[in-house]
Structures are given as C-alpha cells and as structure tokens.
Amino acid sequence: MSAAVPAPYACQASQSRGRRIAEPAAPTRTDFQRDRDRIVHSSAFRRLVYKTQVFLNHEGDMFRTRLTHSLEVAQVARSIARPLGLDEDLVEAIALAHDLGHTPFGHAGQDALHACMREFGGFEHNLQSLRVVDVLEQRYPQFDGLNLTFETREGILKHCSAANARTIEAREPGGIARRFLDKRWPSPSLEAQLCNLADSIAYNAHDIDDGIRSGLLRAEQLKDVALFAEHHEQAAREYPALRAAPKRWLYETIRRMLSAQIYDVIATTREHLAEHQPASVNAVRQLPPLVRFSAQMQQQAVQLKQTLFANLYRHPQVMATTGRAQQAITDLFALYRRQPERMKPEFASRAGQAADDRALARVVSDFIAGMTDRFALAEHARWSGYRILEEQGS
Structure with missing residues (x-):
C-alpha cells in the first residue's frame, strides 16, 4: 500500500x-x-x-x-x-x-x-x-x-x-x-x-x-x-x-x-x-x-x-576464528604505526603529513577499517611471513 x-x-x-557543499539539483x-x-x-x-x-x-x-x-x-x-x-x-x-x-x-x-x-x-x-x-x-x-x-x-x-x-x-x-x-x-x-x-x-x-x-x-x-x-x-x-x-x-x-x-x-x-x-x-x-x-x-x-x-x-x-582475526588487526595496527610507508600510497602520504601520534593513528585506523577480510589476511601474511587463518572450502 x-x-x-x-x-x-x-x-x-x-x-x-x-x-x-551546495550543488545544482539533478x-x-x-x-x-x-x-x-x-x-x-x-x-x-x-x-x-x-x-x-x-x-x-x-x-x-x-x-x-x-x-x-x-x-x-x-x-x-x-x-x-x-x-x-x-x-x-x-x-x-x-x-x-x-x-x-x-x-x-x-x-x-x-x-x-x-x-x-x-x-x-x-x-x-x-x-x-x-x-x-x-x-x-x-x-x-x-x-x-x-x-x-x-x-x-x-x-x-x-x-x-x-x-x-x-x-x-x-x-x-x-x-x-x-x-x-x-x-x-x-x-x-x-x-x-x-x-x-x-x-x-x-x-x-x-x-x-x-x-x-x-x-x-x-x-x-x-x-x-x-x-x-x-x-x-x-x-x-x-x-x-x-x-x-x-x-x-x-x-x-x-x-x-x-x-x-x-x-x-x-x-x-x-x-x-x-x-x-x-x-x-x-x-x-x-x-x-x-x-x-x-x-x-x-x-x-x-x-x-x-x-x-x-x-x-x-x-x-567462532571465538577461535575471531580471536585470530583480532590478532591480525592488532598486528597490522602496530606495524603501520611503526612503518606507515607500508600502507597504500595515499595513506602513507597522509601519515607523512600527520601532526602528531594521534593523527597518525587515525590514518592507520582509516586504512585498516577500509580493508576487506581477504586483503587484511593477505597483508598480515605478507608482513608476518605466516597465514594467521587458513582458507576453507565453501
């Protein structure tokens, strides 16, 4: 109805x-x-x-x-x-x-x-x-x-x-x-x-x-x-x-x-x-x-x-899997704070302009929050040298 x-x-x-920001109507x-x-x-x-x-x-x-x-x-x-x-x-x-x-x-x-x-x-x-x-x-x-x-x-x-x-x-x-x-x-x-x-x-x-x-x-x-x-x-x-x-x-x-x-x-x-x-x-x-x-x-x-x-x-x-996923997030956050140049170029550039540690952390947070599951796992494996979660069949 x-x-x-x-x-x-x-x-x-x-x-x-x-x-x-004002825009003309469509x-x-x-x-x-x-x-x-x-x-x-x-x-x-x-x-x-x-x-x-x-x-x-x-x-x-x-x-x-x-x-x-x-x-x-x-x-x-x-x-x-x-x-x-x-x-x-x-x-x-x-x-x-x-x-x-x-x-x-x-x-x-x-x-x-x-x-x-x-x-x-x-x-x-x-x-x-x-x-x-x-x-x-x-x-x-x-x-x-x-x-x-x-x-x-x-x-x-x-x-x-x-x-x-x-x-x-x-x-x-x-x-x-x-x-x-x-x-x-x-x-x-x-x-x-x-x-x-x-x-x-x-x-x-x-x-x-x-x-x-x-x-x-x-x-x-x-x-x-x-x-x-x-x-x-x-x-x-x-x-x-x-x-x-x-x-x-x-x-x-x-x-x-x-x-x-x-x-x-x-x-x-x-x-x-x-x-x-x-x-x-x-x-x-x-x-x-x-x-x-x-x-x-x-x-x-x-x-x-x-x-x-x-x-x-x-x-x-579920808890076992999410526990390992949380560890991946924690590890990536620590890595990018230490080495922000390892992020994608646009985020690395923003990190280089960060006024203080708080601003740098927010850039790292933005980068990680935007990741997909598979990209986060791939990045973690890339920098840690091991896979924290193994893929399973559907």
Whole structure:
C-alpha cells in the first residue's frame, strides 16, 4: 500500500536541509535518490562484499557478508517505509550506507581496532561510516567524500559518543550530532529510526539461517525461543511435508518471522503516530522514537538475540576464528604505526603529513577499517611471513 502524497512527518527531498557543499539539483533524480546512487557507486560499498557479517568471508561462499546484509536491511526497511508514507529512497540510502565504515572481520575486528585506538580517541563504526561518506571517498573534483544530504548523514550516524558528538558539533553547529548533546532533539527522522530497527530485524533472521547452515546452530536450540518456535510449528501444521524437508522448513519459518516483525512495526508505529500526531519532520525530532516494536515483539526479539549470542556468536569455533582475526588487526595496527610507508600510497602520504601520534593513528585506523577480510589476511601474511587463518572450502 502506497501513500498518494508524502506523509507530513516524512522527510521530503524538496525540503532537505541540504548538502554541506551546495550543488545544482539533478534533472531527473531527487537528492535522496542521488545519495543512494552515490553510495552504490562508492568504493566502500563494493568492499562490503568481502567483509564479514558473522562468518569470515573465506569460510564459505553462501554466508552473508556486509554487502548482502545491507541489501537485506534495505529490503526490510522499504517494506515498512511504503505503508507508513515515508521516503523510500532516503530509507534505502541510509540502509545501504549504514555499514560502510565497518572493519574487516565483523564486530571482532571493530573491537580489536577500538582497543588499538583507545588512547587516540577510540573507534566507532557508525562514526567511521560517516567519515567514509564525508572524507575518505575520493571520487569528485569539488569535494572529499560523497557530499550527501543532511538527512542521509543523520541516519548513518545512529550512535555517537558524547566526545565525538562535541567534535562534530564544533565543526557543524546544529548539525547531525546535535541530538546526542541536546535533549530537545532526542530522535532522528522516522526514516533513520526505521533503518536502525530494520538492521536488527534483518540480522536476527539471516544469522539463524547462516548459523544453521554452518552446523554451529541447531533448530532444536531455538525451540524455547518464542519468535522462532511459534512460526516453526505453524509452518509445519500448515504444510506437514516440511518436516521431511528441513531446509525448506527453515526458510518458511524465517520468512514468517520476518513478516511478523515487519507487520508488528507497521502497526505499532501507526499507533504512536496517531497518539503523537507529528505534523513535520522537526516535530518528529522533538519526540521519543516512534518506529518501534510492540512490547511483546520487543521481548521476543531480545530473547532471540540473547539465544544467538549464547549459542552462535560465542560458539567456541567462532571465538577461535575471531580471536585470530583480532590478532591480525592488532598486528597490522602496530606495524603501520611503526612503518606507515607500508600502507597504500595515499595513506602513507597522509601519515607523512600527520601532526602528531594521534593523527597518525587515525590514518592507520582509516586504512585498516577500509580493508576487506581477504586483503587484511593477505597483508598480515605478507608482513608476518605466516597465514594467521587458513582458507576453507565453501
């Protein structure tokens, strides 16, 4: 179901707060469409195909990567945006960009790089995604980065420490970091709120799929997880033959789980919109988050997440692999700080211009965060003389 006209609480490209550097409008695309297109054509977006979601890229061809995850988030988010009357192009742009700053090796790589950067300001992958679109992409003659609209950048920066928010606010007063400092702006746009929730919906579903495919997770371990068990049994009652086809049974269960969560978000958000009746995007920003699960669905989603954490993310095999991946990040960070000339020329040049050790560390962090899994492993083997992770068949 599609709204005939944009809802009053939705972002509208014609009323965007604009880009940091003014540009003429495109003749056939809105500014949000243009943002999406710039993201899709960026180098950072292409690198997501070889960045870990849960399982390292070399562990199998069929596991999700950051790229396939981003596409699934965009699909879920658009499915919710349309019936709510939100701007689908903006939703898609935010969804496709939300992980551009993620490190190789998933959250393990992020944790390792944050530990390396602790005394130099730390590492936040949401902030790094913003750095990618604001600074690190080098594609245009007029500016660094992609020069995206305020609304897309606001959605990308879904979390931010107070210290980093103050730094952003100092160079961009009243900009995308204000809400992390000023309690009068507790929320971003509905499109940004939606992408944050769609991220969780997508990865909970596909981590079940990948976990069972890997053999590290069994459907029996989810029998007490209400969100899974209800739809697992419902599917078998309607289609008894599925009990003899476990793969198809799993797919049908996950499909139903996704649908249930999507419909729950739509219904719950409509209730909040009816209660608060925001008349504009700015009104939305003065309210608590409105794009939410119902209390029951939220409880079920938390239970699922806890089960996946205990049985999949902390599985000894996953921990052993990610432990070696973290060591690779730590080793590379130490190497490039000592010998920055070993980085790619553009980063080595930036390192040579660094004013102090903190600035040098940030250049090294940018270089490592932009690596794919396979490039990080190859670089580690190149400089250490041994392979810290061995490739496996798919």
